[in-house]
Amino acid sequence: xxxxxxxxxxxxxxxxxxxxxxxxxxxxxxxxxxxxxxxxxxxxxxxxxxxxxxxxxxxxxxxxxxxxxxxxxxxxxxxxxxxxxxxxxxxxxxxxxxxxxxxxxxxxxxxxxxxxxxxxxxxxxxxxxxxxxxxxxxxxxxxxxxxxxxxxxxxxxxxxxxxxxxxxxxxxxxxxxxxxxxxxxxxxxxxxxxxxxxxxxxxxxxxxxxxxxxxxxxxxxxxxxxxxxxxxxxxxxxxxxxxxxxxxxxxxxxxxxxxxxxxxxxxxxxxxxxxxxxxxxxxxxxxxxxxxxxxxxxxxxxxxxxxxxxxxxxxxxxxxxxxxxxxxxxxxxxxxxxxxxxxxxxxxxxxxxxxxxxxxxxxxxxxxxxxxxxxxxxxxxxxxxxxxxxxxxxxxxxxxxxxxxxxxxxxxxxxxxxxxxxxxxxxxxxxx
Amino acid sequence: xxxxxxxxxxxxxxxxxxxxxxxxxxxxxxxxxxxxxxxxxxxxxxxxxxxxxxxxxxxxxxxxxxxxxxxxxxxxxxxxxxxxxxxxxxxxxxxxxxxxxxxxxxxxxxxxxxxxxxxxxxxxxxxxxxxxxxxxxxxxxxxxxxxxxxxxxxxxxxxxxx
Ligand code: SF4
Numbered sequence: 212x213x214x215x216x217x218x219x220x221x222x223x224x225x226x227x228x229x230x231x232x233x234x235x236x237x238x239x240x241x242x243x244x245x246x247x248x249x250x251x252x253x254x255x256x257x258x259x260x261x262x263x264x265x266x267x268x269x270x271x272x273x274x275x276x277x278x279x280x281x282x283x284x285x286x287x288x289x290x291x292x293x294x295x296x297x298x299x300x301x302x303x304x305x306x307x308x309x310x311x312x313x314x315x316x317x318x319x320x321x322x323x324x325x326x327x328x329x330x331x332x333x334x335x336x337x338x339x340x341x342x343x344x345x346x347x348x349x350x351x352x353x354x355x356x357x358x359x360x361x362x363x364x365x366x367x368x369x370x371x372x373x374x375x376x377x378x379x380x381x382x383x384x385x386x387x388x389x390x391x392x393x394x395x396x397x398x399x400x401x402x403x404x405x406x407x408x409x410x411x412x413x414x415x416x417x418x419x420x421x422x423x424x425x426x427x428x429x430x431x432x433x434x435x436x437x438x439x440x441x442x443x444x445x446x447x448x449x450x451x452x453x454x455x456x457x458x459x460x461x462x463x464x465x466x467x468x469x470x471x472x473x474x475x476x477x478x479x480x481x482x483x484x485x486x487x488x489x490x491x492x493x494x495x496x497x498x499x500x501x502x503x504x505x506x507x508x509x510x511x512x513x514x515x516x517x518x519x520x521x522x523x524x525x526x527x528x529x530x531x532x533x534x535x536x537x538x539x540x541x542x543x544x545x546x547x548x549x550x551x552x553x554x555x556x557x558x559x560x561x562x563x564x565x566x567x568x569x570x571x572x573x574x575x576x577x578x579x580x581x582x583x584x585x586x587x588x589x590x591x592x593x594x595x596x597x598x599x600x601x602x603x604x605x606x607x608x609x610x611x612x613x614x615x616x617x618x619x620x621x622x623x624x625x626x627x628x629x630x631x632x633x634x635x636x637x638x639x640x641x642x643x
Numbered sequence: 644x645x646x647x648x649x650x651x652x653x654x655x656x657x658x659x660x661x662x663x664x665x666x667x668x669x670x671x672x673x674x675x676x677x678x679x680x681x682x683x684x685x686x687x688x689x690x691x692x693x694x695x696x697x698x699x700x701x702x703x704x705x706x707x708x709x710x711x712x713x714x715x716x717x718x719x720x721x722x723x724x725x726x727x728x729x730x731x732x733x734x735x736x737x738x739x740x741x742x743x744x745x746x747x748x749x750x751x752x753x754x755x756x757x758x759x760x761x762x763x764x765x766x767x768x769x770x771x772x773x774x775x776x777x778x779x780x781x782x783x784x785x786x787x788x789x790x791x792x793x794x795x796x797x798x799x800x801x802x803x804x805x
Pocket of ligand 1: 252277313315316334510511571572575576593594
């Protein structure tokens with residue numbers, strides 16, 4: 212019987228057990244990721260387990276990104292715990308403030324992941340690595356501690372669900388809209404404990420950055436992971452960014468078994484938006500046009516990429532953030548930041564009245580750098596709009612792509628980006 | 644064997660609602676417990692008595708991987724969580740940390756706030772206001788983890804063998 216990508220990757224890493232959906236296996240992992248929120252708890256559990264040393268320090272990656280730079284003493288304490296653990300365990304891949312950025316955009320930049328890898332992270336969005344044809348999955352701190360101590364972990368082999376995309380995207384549609392469209396279809400628990408497989412020419416047309424946006428939100432449908440079928444783009448990325456590490460692209464067998472198959476035509480939909488308070492509460496953009504926004508937030512582990520910053524500048528460049536609205540842009544990593552600076556993107560954003568932040572998870576999880584008050588409305592390129600996620604439980608958060616978020620910053624309300632782009636820009640001598 | 648009053652919440656309760664992100668710098672379970680459900684129900688913490696049981700709809704614990712959520716629930720004194728279904732990471736976290744959980748859609752549907760609930764984890768029986776229901780059994784390996792008292796003692800034993 213043929214295998215899905217998830218089954219193949221697990222089979223390559225299995226130490227014991229049969230790789231069949233529903234079975235439990237033990238497998239070795241290529242990469243164990245921790246951040247400053249789940250890390251400190253993990254270190255505590257690691258010690259409780261009686262472990263004295265990390266089994267394979269070169270496979271562990273520690274990233275300071277959530278409460279970084281430290282907004283409080285408690286946060287400073289957590290960041291210090293990261294530094295201490297890295298030093299004590301001689302972990303070579305430690306990224307402090309100013310050296311890295313948001314974990315899921317960072318790891319692929321630093322030759323830390325490759326196609327076919329099994330990656331676990333103390334962060335639910337570890338599923339983002341499916342964009343690179345890897346099996347990434349999020350776990351809690353205790354599981355991560357166990358993996359650090361043993362170099363392996365138990366996994367329930369998931370069933371797979373296939374999402375096929377044909378056709379070409381409409382204007383202002385991005386990877387973000389594709390995954391929002393999927394979530395609209397399956398709901399917040401439509402893929403619980405399953406592996407999503409993304410395939411078809413519609414997916415092949417996406418850049419690596421946009422594929423990250425797709426896989427990043429697989430967990431918002433309850434999935435264990437989400438993996439893109441590899442193609443020339445995956446291979447080209449791996450040649451430049453995974454090598455010299457050996458890697459192998461993993462494609463599904465033609466007779467692989469799926470719990471369900473969904474087919475979408477990209478020509479059928481425009482930009483999508485998730486309304487409060489669930490990432491699966493998705494509607495087409497037109498249904499929320501005219502909603503006033505107090506804050507626009509462009510940033511996140513999969514939507515603070517160079518692609519997103521360019522999309523933001525396409526709308527905000529030469530224009531200005533509306534009166535009564537504030538905008539924050541967070542480049543995901545130091546490299547994205549440097550490149551955006553070199554391209555002049557940051558200067559254009561600053562001119563437009565945007566607060567440009569150092570790379571950080573920041574307000575994405577309600578940590579710092581732009582929390583919302585009661586009754587405030589925000590549009591963001593992040594992945595969660597749960598009640599209270601970005602601050603006060605009475606705040607309302609809409610999730611959208613960077614074009615849509617940037618257009619809202621210009622208009623002060625949710626608007627079709629085509630309308631903002633169509634209006635001549637005052638700075639360029641227009642008459643608006 | 645657990646017995647206590649039911650506290651009932653709905654479907655898709657995410658870990659941001661259980662424990663908001665701004666408290667994630669806390670690692671002391673007792674401190675975390677003070678903020679459970681703060682955003683949606685500020686009095687929740689003061690209403691819970693030790694041994695009480697949390698009953699939830701489907702997809703409980705969705706979202707973030709934060710163990711702060713099950714740690715806070717446990718430290719608050721809740722003896723167990725019964726839900727129609729659990730999100731994947733929360734399910735693992737609860738078992739790893741020794742917070743008893745049971746999957747029992749019928750009991751989840753039947754329970755009303757304040758109902759007396761009795762749980763026999765050995766037989767998987769859940770009694771809501773005198774009415775018995777049966778929880779789904781766990782896979783054998785997960786039972787092994789539960790019997791060990793969670794993942795920490797399980798790894799301790801593994802390391803001792805190496
Ligand atoms: S950017 Fe947001 S979703 Fe991504 S890792 Fe950071 S807090 Fe989590």
